[in-house]
Amino acid sequence: METQAAFNPLIKPFLVVQIGFVMCCTIVGIPLAIIWFLGVGRWWAQHYFDKLECRLTDRALRYKKGILVQVEKTIPLENIQDVTFVEGPILRYFQLSTLKFETAGHSAGQASDMHLTGIMDAHEFRNRILAARDALKHPPARDAATDPHLAALEAIQVKLSEIADLLRAERSAR
Incomplete structure (x- = not known):
């Protein structure tokens, strides 16, 4: 059983706005933000979106992202303690949500680093992850x-x- 998660294309404008806002918070970043909003941000967001991948297997959750620096994380299902669903006002505006993972054997800072933003039907995907974890821990x-x-x-x-x-x-x- 392998499930590939689909990502909402609205993550692209969300990333452009989020990163552009961070750039605007500093005096040095304001000129960069102008360039960012004039098209570089859209180009970057499209390439970032094209590289996003999340697969759920019967033993692990694998997540890939990144353009220049590519990150691939594999979380064994038996280490997942909880999956938190987060949906704030800005995420809701872009019809997005975030899944955060609490894993066994990691400190709170490391566990909060493991998150997925933009998965379509995030509630259903969360339930699939938890069901796969429970099936692995308690075989029939x-x-x-x-x-x-x-x-x-x-x-x-x-x-x-x-x-x-x-x-x-x-x-x-x-």
Whole structure:
């Protein structure tokens, strides 16, 4: 089972506005922000969007992003403690949301670094992640009628019990 997440194209204008706003917060960044808003930001956002990828397998969640510096994170499902759904007013305006991951064995600063913004149907994808994690932690009970390995082990157990009974009977006959 492998699921590929789809990203909302509205993440592109969100990134342009978000990064442009950060640039405008400094005096040095204001001239850069003008260049950013005149087209460089749209070009960058399109290429960033094209590189976004998120795959959910039965054992891990893999996330890729980046243009110049490419980042790939793989989070084993058994390490995921919780997936938080975040949707603030600016994200809502762009019809986006963020999924944040709390993982086992990491400090709070590292766990907050693991987030996905812009996944379409984020609630459903969150539920798939949690269901895959729970299926991995609690595998379904095996049934001898449908599992040939379990049926063979049960047959071996029956034969071993018969051998043990024969040995006990032989000892008691002596």
